[in-house]
Amino acid sequence: MGQGGTRIEAVMAVVRARIAARSYLPGMRLPSVRAQARAMGFSVSTVVEAYERLAAEGAIRARPGSGFYVCGPLAPLALSEIGPRLERAVDPLWISRQALEAPPAMLKPGCGWLPASWLYEDGMRRALRAVARADAEVLADYATPLGLPALRQFLARRMAGMGIEASPEQIMLAESGTQAIDLVCRFLLEPGDTVLVDDPCYFNFHALLRAHRVQAVGVPFTRNGSDLAAFEAALRAHSPRLYITNSGIHNPTGAVRSPVNAHRLLQLAEAGGLVIVEDDIFADFEFHPAPRLAAFDGLSRVIHIGSFSKTVSASLRCGFIAARADWIDSLADLKIATGFGSSRLASAVLLAALTDSGYRKHMEAVRVRLAGAMERTVARLEAIGVQPWLVPRAGMFVWCRLPGAASATEVARACLEEGVVMAPGSAFSQSPEASGFLRFNAAQSDDRRVFDVLARALRHGR
Structure with missing residues (x-):
């Protein structure tokens, strides 16, 4: 496919995404072909062809002398299409679904809850x-x-x-x-x-x-x-x-x-x-x-x-x-x-x-157990070059910077292939700096395989 075809499809993809995200509602007038061309840096003829193809699909319709308008019923809400376009591996909904759907054998240092046994x-x-x-x-x-x-x-x-x-x-x-x-x-x-x-x-x-x-x-x-x-x-x-x-x-x-x-x-x-x-x-x-x-x-x-x-x-x-x-x-x-x-x-x-008499003692034991898990997790992370931004005084989470220029997204993808669910920083922040961070759940990181898999992913990513 030539460059023109790629650009036409790019315009079509933008319009479809905005319809899916409900930025363009039924009956709404699309930006003029000239405005869309300026916004995307394409030629007017490219945008005209993209709009015509969308009209042929029935997604939009042309009104002579007026422009192009969105057709059809309201598109189903697609949360993945709203906000900045992220790689699916760092999308917060993707992380949640991976952790919630993970089979028992899968390791989940990126999830946000304690193991059931805790x-x-x-x-x-x-x-x-x-x-x-x-x-x-x-x-x-x-x-x-x-x-x-x-x-x-x-x-x-x-x-x-x-x-x-x-x-x-x-x-x-x-x-x-x-x-x-x-x-x-x-x-x-x-x-x-x-x-x-x-x-x-x-x-x-x-x-x-x-x-x-x-x-x-x-x-x-x-x-x-x-x-x-x-x-x-x-x-x-x-x-x-x-x-x-x-x-x-x-x-x-x-x-x-x-x-x-x-x-x-x-x-x-x-x-x-x-x-x-x-x-x-x-x-x-x-x-x-x-x-x-x-x-x-x-x-x-x-x-x-x-x-x-x-x-x-x-x-x-x-x-x-x-x-x-x-x-x-x-x-x-x-x-x-x-x-x-x-x-x-x-x-x-x-x-x-x-109000059961055992809840207070249960939580005392959990806090002590978490403190021990946090100490072990931080030590194992530091041994492979992953540095905590802060060593927490309590709780289950530790926010860590990966060594060098490692991409948390790529590291998380590599770990997932080996059965380990990570939580890349880009899901927690839109700042470019967050792309080099991972969040670890100390309670879910007591299995040494977490750090073996992470170390391999970091080596291969360099």
């Missing part, structure tokens, strides 16, 4: 037996709009221990921490809004924001919290509606925000009219609780969310949102409209597990 299996079994004897309403009926009152009361007491003042009426249960963020995004955002995220940040934040058709702007995250100068500049440049971050242990870096950083960040948010969502999913991994933005702010402009999928059970889907009472009222309406209610059964089982 979770609260005995407590879950006791909780399931206890709830099986509960009244029929618990086993079969819908929950109230805010969710199980007893669990919300427990969460209110738990948050009070971290300095967060929230009554049970300011807490709403959700199906998961992810659904909690999704509900907040539905509540506060409109397509085209800007949301600040940490750079790097948990990769599913990027995927979720794509689904809401908003722009994510990364602000560098340092060893002590947000880069405040960059944060202030982003507020001025983008007028964001929302900032999504982690409480306590940061994902993927393992860093912890300092009290000074938290205080100054809230001052900037107040001046900029910014709402903050802090995801507190790793609270029970901390040896010493870090400052919570919601505690400093009093739930005025901070929304506090969390779940127990990382410590109790990922199969037990139950998260929560703590926020201003008037916002919780509106969020409850939104939850009813989109999901009708949270699981009464899951809430009852979770409450039984969390």
